[in-house]
Amino acid sequence: MRVEPGAPYPLGATWDGRGTNFAIFSANAEKIELCLFDPPGRREIDRVVLPACTEDVWHAYLPEVVPGQVYGYRVYGPYEPERGHRFNHHKLLLDPYAKRLTGHFVWSDAHFAYRMRSARADLSFDKRDNARGVPKAVVVDDAFTWGRDRLPRTPWTDTIIYEAHVRGLTMRRRDVPEPLRGTFRGLSAPGMIEHLRRLGVTAVELLPVHAYVDERMLVDRGLRQYWGYGTIAFFAPEPRYGAPDTVVEEFKAMVGQLHDAGIEVLLDVVYNHTGEGNHLGPTFSFRGIDNASYYWLRPNTPRYYEDFTGTGNSLNLTHPRVLQMVMDSLRYWVEQCHVDGFRFDLATVLGREPHGFDPTAGFFAAVSQDPVLSRVKLIAEPWDIGLGGYQLGGFPAGWSEWNDQFRRTVRSFWRGDANQIRDLAARMTGSADRFRHLRRMPRASINHVTVHDGFTLADLVSYARKHNDANGEGNRDGSDDNLSANWGIEGPTTDKEVLEIRRRVRRALLATLFLAQGVPLMLAGDEVGNSQGGNNNPYCQDNEVGWVDWSGTGEEESDVSALIALLTSLRRSFPQLQGRRWLVGRQGDHHDIKWLTPGGTEMDGADWAFAEARFLSYVLAPLEPSGAPLLILLNAAAHPVDVVLPKWPDCTGWARVLATAATDADHALPPVKPGTKLAAPSRSVTVFVGS
Template sequence: MKVEPGVPYPLGATFDGRGTNFAIFSANAEKIELCLFDNTGRRETDRVVLPAVSEDVWHAYLPQVVPGQVYGYRVYGPYDPERGHRFNPHKLLLDPYAKRLTGHFVWSDAHFAYRMRSARGDLSFDKRDNARGVPKAVVVDDAFTWGRHPRPAVPWHSTVIYEAHVRGLTMLREDVPSHLRGSFRGLAAPSMIEHYKRLGITAIELLPVHAFVDERMLVDKGLRQYWGYGTIGFFAPEPRYGTPETGVEDFKSMVGQLHDAGLEVYLDVVYNHTGEGNHLGPTLSFRGIDNASYYWLRPNAPRYYEDFTGTGNSLNLTHPRVLQMVMDSLRYWVEQCHVDGFRFDLATTLGREPHGFDPTSGFFAAIGQDPVLSRVKLIAEPWDIGLGGYQLGGFPPGWSEWNDQFRRTVRSFWRGDANQIRDLAARVTGSADRFRHRRRMPRASINHVTVHDGFTLADLVSYARKHNEANGEGNRDGSDDNISANWGVEGPTTDKEIREVRRRVRSGLLATLFLSQGVPLMLAGDEVGNSQGGNNNPYCQDNEVGWVDWSGLGRDGDDLVALVEKLTALRRDYPQLQGRRWLVGRRGDQYDVKWLTPGGTEMDGADWAFAEARFLSYVLAPLDPSGAPLLILFNAAAHPVDVVLPTWPDCAAWTRVLATVAPDDPRTEAPKPGTTFATPSRSVTVFAGTP
């Protein structure tokens, strides 16, 4: 085969219409071989030593190689774990820049660079070839006809996020064609788009779609990685959500259809670690290409990894080539696949420097100056498990963050806990105590009550404790701190009173989410009462436990679609709900928010200090003087609360625009100020002022 030196950029396999350039980074390798396979990936047809190296990038140009070519790498260098090097040319390695994978991963001891049962552990050396049991990269042509697919470009203040799993969302959805269920194309099926539009969401945030690996311990238990937090390729879509031949095209087609419907697409991305695990993990890609460059190693014991993530390893974004890979990956998904934003898993790790987390780190600087990435939506999960890992509110301007304090406070309030109203007031008005600095706005707070990690909304009101036995870890995995209640019976029940309480609390939780300043994020399936049977960590449940159960759609007591529809309409109709400004209370003789006692008077210090309060009410002033004020009543008490409707400038009456529980007195549709209104137990009621 004819081989030319090629060029060191771009990294990966790049087809130019005549041949393919291969480029791969390794600072410590001594030799790299490119292995070419037949279309099945089973038979190696050629092996080429990369002839050139430029500033740690090894490269070659092969004029005869075209899209569809299957390939992998073998990297030669020292196997010296105590110095941080784990090269083993007997292991076929995946290109970090692979944009398509073919073949299945089949676990065996051959995937480990050391002899599994050696007394020397990972200091030993394994000479078995693993090529038959690993996925391989495929050369692709990035050409795709997008047609007329304008990006929705939804403003932050109008954004409503729906977190979903590509496979789990549609596997049990009967109005999605069976051959599309669980796939990228199924997620954009007409019935699904109709559902999204009815809910009023503006963006779908997908759990990881980058190629990932099933952990061996799960496979040995008959389980598999479901959520996808074990990335092995940051450019390739996970093959199980499409087909090896059409996965990228399926993803792009899905994005185009969602854009046509006015919906943005965000990806949950995992750049904090890989699926290679700790020092005893397999050698699949990064570890065998240049372990000492890709990973954080312990300074005084580089045999071992710094583990800020709880997965065994952490990617080292302080290395310029690792940072380059992350930036190239992000730009690829934006420019080639038209993604609108990202949610960064354990984002504190990405901002770590040798001295700890730094909001001015190289990663944040690179994002901030990038003309492509600085314009998309950037959402951080603002913590990891390392020292100083909890960084809520600590990310730079331009970023939004998952607000777990919102979740804790709202759950506690609706469970009926004491001493919650002061915190609740801070959370529903944008969490200024966390985010009001460096001219950040309320949109910095991504508010959520439930997400994939933890109880669903139905389980939050049905279980007092987790039930993760199916995960095979003795129910030790998953959080024990769920701030949940079963309201009388653990799990499902036919008791009408308990079911009614659960429905009221679910409705109250959802209403609080959507009526709060900041950006609401809801978990897919919460609108139809989806349950995971009390499992709060179904990361390995690629089955009916983890999939959304749509049987509650249209069923009384479970179906809250109409409520969500009404709540998102309220956010559109009343701009003061959208968090376009920080609220300060009194401004001279006017208020942007006024906190009220049940008697209709302004709250004072004693009212805020009342520990047993389960009720909070306030008026939000309109942004425009011609708009209507909103009176919002949260009642988490087990009994009705009588409220005197307040006076407000130019307000002749209060028109009820939302009631999660119908009031006993139907004559309260448009009461005048001074009227006493009985707020039902465990309910949310909203009135709009009428001139």
């Protein structure tokens, strides 16, 4: 095979129409071999030493290599864990820039660079070849016919996010053809898209779709990684979500079809760590290519990793080449795959510098100046497990953040806990105490009550404690702090009184989410009462436990879906719900928000300090003179609360537009005059519009 020096850029395998350029970074390698395989990836057919190295990038150009070629790397260098180096050329390594994978992981001791049972542990050296048991990279042609694909570019103020798992969303959905269930094509099936449109969803946020590895301990227990938080290739879609040869094209087609429906695609991305684990983990890619560059190592004992993530390792974005890889990956998904934004898992890690988290860190600076990435939606999970890792509100302007304080407060309030109304008022108005700085707006707060990590909405009102025995960890995994309630009976019941309370609380939680300032995010399946049987950590449940159960088609489930559709419609109809500006209360003789007692008068300090209050009400003024005010009543008490409808300038009547305690939530009653007394039902949300 003819070999030319090629070029150091772009990194990865790049087909130019005549041949393929291969380029891979390693600052500490001594030699790198490119291994070419037959189409199934079982037999090595050629091996090429990369002939050139430019500024730590090793490269070659092969005129005879075309798309479809299967390949991997062997990297030579010192195996000196005490110095942070873990090179072992006996291990076939994935290209960090691989855009498609073929084959599957087959676990064996050969995947470890050291002898597993050696008394010297990872200081020993293993000479077994692991090539037969690892997936390989495939050269791809990036060309794709997008047609008239138009990015929805939904404003933040209009955004409604639906968090879903590609596989779990459709595995049990009957209107998706069986061969497509659990795939990218299934997610974009007509029935699925129509369901999202009926709810009023504007964006789907997909759990990780980057290729990942099933941890060995799960495989040994007969389980598998389900959520996908063990990324091993940041450019390649997970092969199990499509046909092996066309999974990249299927992902792009899915994005285009969702865009046609006006729905954006956001990806949950895991750039904080990889699936290689700690110093005793396997060698699949980064560790064997240049361990000392890719990972945070302890300064005085580089044999060990800094673990800010709880997974054993942390990617080191302070290294320019690691930062480049992350930026290249993000741009690839935006430019080549038309993705509309990202949710960054454990995003505090991405902003870590040697002195700790820094909102001016290199990653944030790189994103903010990037002409592509600075225009997409950027969402941080604002914490990690390291020192100073909780950074809610600490991210730069332009970013939004998962607001776990919203989740805690709203769950506590509707559970009936004391001392909640002051915090609830802050959460309903965009959490200004956390985000009102650096010219950030309420959209910085991504509000949620339930997400993949924790109870579903149905389980939140049905279980007082977690039930994670199926995970095989003795029910020790998952959070014990769920702020949930079973309302008298743990789990499923036929008790009508308990079921009615659960129904009311579930609907009130949803209404609170969508009526709050900020960006609402709901969990897929909550609209149909999906349950995980009390499992609040089904990360390894790629089965009926983790998949959305769409069989809930009874009156209650249809009623909840209709409620969500009504709530998203209210957000579209009343701009004051969208968090377009911060609320300040009284401005001279005018209020943009007015907090009210049940008697219809303005709240004072004593009202706010009343620890046993389970009721909060307020009026949101219209943003424009021609608009209408909204009166919102939230009653978490176990009994009705008598309410006097307040007076408001130019308002002659209040018409009910939402009543979560009723079964006719979308039925509007005739307007009621200000000063009228009525009862706010127990455990309910009621909304009136002024006229």
